[in-house]
Structures are given as C-alpha cells and as structure tokens.
Amino acid sequence: MSVGIELLGQTAHIAPLLERARSGRLHHCYLFEGPPSVGKHTAAELLARTAACTAERGPFPCGQCLTCKQMLKGIHPDLIQVVPDPKRKSGTIGVDQVRELIRQVRLRPYNASWRTVIVDPVDALMPQAANALLKTLEEPPPDTGFVLVTSRVSSLLATVLSRSQRVRFTAVSEKELVPWLSAKELPDAQRIARLSLGCPGAAIALGEGGLVAMDEVRSELIQVLNGDIPAVIDASEALSRTKDAKAGLLLWLAVLETLVRDTVMWGCDRQDGLIHSDQPKLIAAWAGVLWPGGAGRLQVLIDQTRRRMSVNVNNRLLVETLLSATLRELGPASRARLQ
Numbered sequence: 001m002s003v004g005i006e007l008l009g010q011t012a013h014i015a016p017l018l019e020r021a022r023s024g025r026l027h028h029c030y031l032f033e034g035p036p037s038v039g040k041h042t043a044a045e046l047l048a049r050t051a052a053c054t055a056e057r058g059p060f061p062c063g064q065c066l067t068c069k070q071m072l073k074g075i076h077p078d079l080i081q082v083v084p085d086p087k088r089k090s091g092t093i094g095v096d097q098v099r100e101l102i103r104q105v106r107l108r109p110y111n112a113s114w115r116t117v118i119v120d121p122v123d124a125l126m127p128q129a130a131n132a133l134l135k136t137l138e139e140p141p142p143d144t145g146f147v148l149v150t151s152r153v154s155s156l157l158a159t160v161l162s163r164s165q166r167v168r169f170t171a172v173s174e175k176e177l178v179p180w181l182s183a184k185e186l187p188d189a190q191r192i193a194r195l196s197l198g199c200p201g202a203a204i205a206l207g208e209g210g211l212v213a214m215d216e217v218r219s220e221l222i223q224v225l226n227g228d229i230p231a232v233i234d235a236s237e238a239l240s241r242t243k244d245a246k247a248g249l250l251l252w253l254a255v256l257e258t259l260v261r262d263t264v265m266w267g268c269d270r271q272d273g274l275i276h277s278d279q280p281k282l283i284a285a286w287a288g289v290l291w292p293g294g295a296g297r298l299q300v301l302i303d304q305t306r307r308r309m310s311v312n313v314n315n316r317l318l319v320e321t322l323l324s325a326t327l328r329e330l331g332p333a334s335r336a337r338l339q
C-alpha cells in the first residue's frame, strides 16, 4: 500500500469505497461498524484522503500533495473529526459539539473536492446531539460526506441506521496479521495476533507493553489460584483497594477468559491455536478438569460478572465469587503453576 496507509485487511469492504471516492460517487453517510481497533477509523481517514487528494489518481491517495499532507497531520479543514470532548468526564459527544459541527458544514468546503466528517464513536452522541445530527444527515450539505464509526451498533438509534450505508469490518486473519506485526519487529507476533482477536490496533498495543502487563496479571492470577478461598478473599480485597480497581478487575477477567478459552481449544485438540502457547502444561492441567462442562460454566460466570460490573455492583464481591467458583471448578488443577 501507499504512503501513510496503515490499514490491514478489509480490502473487500474498502476497495469499492475507495473506487467511489476516486470517481466522486460517495454516498453521503457511511456507518463503519466492527470490533474495537480493527481499522475502522484508519479506513475512514483513508477514505477522506482518497476523496480529497489532488494528485493524479492512483489506487490510493498520494500522501505527497498538500491536501494529503495536511490531512495526515490532522490540520486540513475539510477533514472534520468529532470525538468525545475530553473535558466531559462521561466520554460523550454533546449537543454543543454537534451544533458547532453543523455551523461548520453549512460553510462551503475549504478547498477539497469532498469534505469528510468522521464521528467516532457515534454511539457516544448524547440523545439530543444525535437528534441534532439527524437533521443534517437528512439534508446533507453539498460535497460533504459523513463516516460514523461504532463497535456498538446495537446501541444506535434506528433513525441513524436508516440514513447510513453500513460497512461491516471483520477480524483480520492471523495469516495477514502475524507477518505485519513481525515486520514492525514486535515480539511474540503469533501470541499477540491471537490475543488481539484479529484487531490490528489492539495487537499494536499488546506489542508495545500490553502483553508484558497481561503476563504479569496472569502470574498474579495463577498465584492467587494456587491458594485457597481465604487467599482469594485477601487478593480480591487488595485489588479493590487499588486506584483503578475496576480496570484491574476487567484485566483479570480478560486473562481468565483467555485461559478458559485455551482449555476449550485444548479439549478440541486445537493445541496449535493456543493464546497461552508458552504454557502448555498449565493449559493441559486445566483442560483435564474444565473441559467440557466447567469451561462453559466459567464462561457464563465471566460474562455475568462483566455485565454486573457495567451497572456498578460491589466489584470486590464479584471478584471473590468469580475466583471462588474458578477454584471449585479447577479442584486439584488449581495447583498447576506457570512454567
């Protein structure tokens, strides 16, 4: 691919859109939906540059013309980004931001043949803000297109969905992801690719320290599970006293989930697909007792814990319940240690 393009995979969805952008036939509103960090925002910016690039049209924007350069730097007035206001603690996009956007798009584009507005994530729009935006989506200003980005399409208003052309992004295959990560000289490319569930942005974050942090959490978790119920209670209390207890718990949940997932892979004779490929003995010991019934029960409990956390119930009690249930399910296998 060309200069400044970091989009991986998604060719089937994106190539026809880029073709439309080159020939000036873009729809006025697209909804890019798919898992977090899979490349939706990168693709939205690529689309904006393709539609606005002033160079001889190749398959991708040139990356060299003034428009491309300014858009890559985020300083071109015809690429408008609407994101949650960092001043709002709720992480939402307010009606004042949408009113300002509407004021801007009523003016003619600055100099590009096509102006793009990216709203990411569109599910962060407050209801009043979403309603204000709807009127603009109904009667879009000339030469202006919207790309709405979300990983939570089910939370969007039907009226927003009905005005958009939906583009579904899918996980990138390991076959594409591993060489891409290796080329960036990130360590443990295979494990990172698997752990990211095919989302390149998440894979990069794992490569830049996330995997090390996750492995530390894994050691903590295995150590806690090497103990008994009182040890679990102590660990839960300690975790609940930390500064960001909720984030800590979510990380524990995520790591436990990957371990349970690996026991299922092991049970299905898919040892080549393990996330914790560096710990085959531990996974074998866990699979010996968890596969198939216990793995299913633990997965239900993990999902339940995550849902309850979103409504802010007592987090410490949730950790205790989850870890105690894990201990019970593991039985003697809870004594398995990391290699």
Ligand SMILES: [Zn+2]
Binding pocket: 052, 053, 054, 055, 061, 062, 063, 064, 065, 066, 067, 068, 069
């Ligand atoms: Zn260009």
